[in-house]
Amino acid sequence: MNTDDCCPDEELRDLPQSFRHEHDVLQAAGLNTWPSLKDLDDRTLSRLVRNGRASARNLYRLRGMAFLVCDLNLAPQDAALLMHAGIASCEALAACTPERLVRQTGRLERSLGVNRPSVVDLRLAQIWILKARQLMN
16 A cells, blocks of 8 residues: 555644653654654664654554554554554454454453443454455455
8 A cells, every 4th residue: 555645644643641752753853644654664763762762662563553544544542452452463453353353452441441332343343354354465
């Protein structure tokens, strides 16, 4: 997929507080959209870590989220949920079953003590998995 076509105006904003240093470093480098983050290579990520307070771990997580946001057109919050539930790539999502995806995301939400209905139900899980499988073909 051409990254110029994915979420072109989607700015990096409303990131969780745990990514505040990474957000500052990315902004200072002029990288303020999901596609620009997705296109970062490992060398550039390493340079960003050396030049600021960002952690390599968090920058790699954000880049993984950028792939999910851009390639699957997911909301950043949904990409973060998948990432923290252990589904860190389109390949991993394509290999999931809807039941497994609902179980993993539900387990994460319960461990965080979220007092609301689960974000991911079987219907939504199936939609996301089908998108990922189509992208893999």
